[in-house]
Amino acid sequence: MQLFYEYSETVVEEVALHVLQVENMGNVTETLPRRLTSFAVSWMDYVYWEVTTEQELNIRLRGSFPSHCAFDFSVSAGIPGTSSILRTATVARSMDIPARTKTEICVVGDQQSDHASVYGDVTGTVSSLRVINLRIKLVVLTFDGDHVKTEYLDQ
Numbered sequence: 001m002q003l004f005y006e007y008s009e010t011v012v013e014e015v016a017l018h019v020l021q022v023e024n025m026g027n028v029t030e031t032l033p034r035r036l037t038s039f040a041v042s043w044m045d046y047v048y049w050e051v052t053t054e055q056e057l058n059i060r061l062r063g064s065f066p067s068h069c070a071f072d073f074s075v076s077a078g079i080p081g082t083s084s085i086l087r088t089a090t091v092a093r094s095m096d097i098p099a100r101t102k103t104e105i106c107v108v109g110d111q112q113s114d115h116a117s118v119y120g121d122v123t124g125t126v127s128s129l130r131v132i133n134l135r136i137k138l139v140v141l142t143f144d145g146d147h148v149k150t151e152y153l154d155q
Contacts, residue, residue: 018107038092051124065114
């Protein structure tokens with residue numbers, strides 16, 4: 001059986017997995033210790049497929065998107081399917097909260113979406129959606145809501 005894949009461009013956008021709002025009403029910068037800023041986050045990575053053929057009922061879809069997300073599934077023609085993996089991680093870091101500010105602490109990641117058209121002896125699509133590159137994002141605002149700065153922190 002001959003299968004060919006035509007890949008679309010990978011789309012990446014930032015998504016928030018956890019958000020915490022912190023206010024420092026004092027006149028001194030406060031350092032939040034690591035024990036207060038440890039976040040356990042979880043998300044689902046997915047691969048979706050929908051293929052049809054006139055020949056066989058079971059088909060082996062195997063390949064790798066240009067983003068290096070690989071797939072290898074035995075699927076049934078004519079029946080849409082999904083494979084999902086639950087991912088978990090702990091993100092922690094000590095951080096400084098400037099005096100007289102409201103700060104939004106976010107655990108963010110890049111949500112990567114890939115899509116491929118399948119053709120040859122089979123026609124259909126294969127898509128993936130996954131989260132990569134976890135990091136902490138600080139958005140610092142004044143008490144009036146004016147933006148002061150946005151900063152990304154390494155873990």
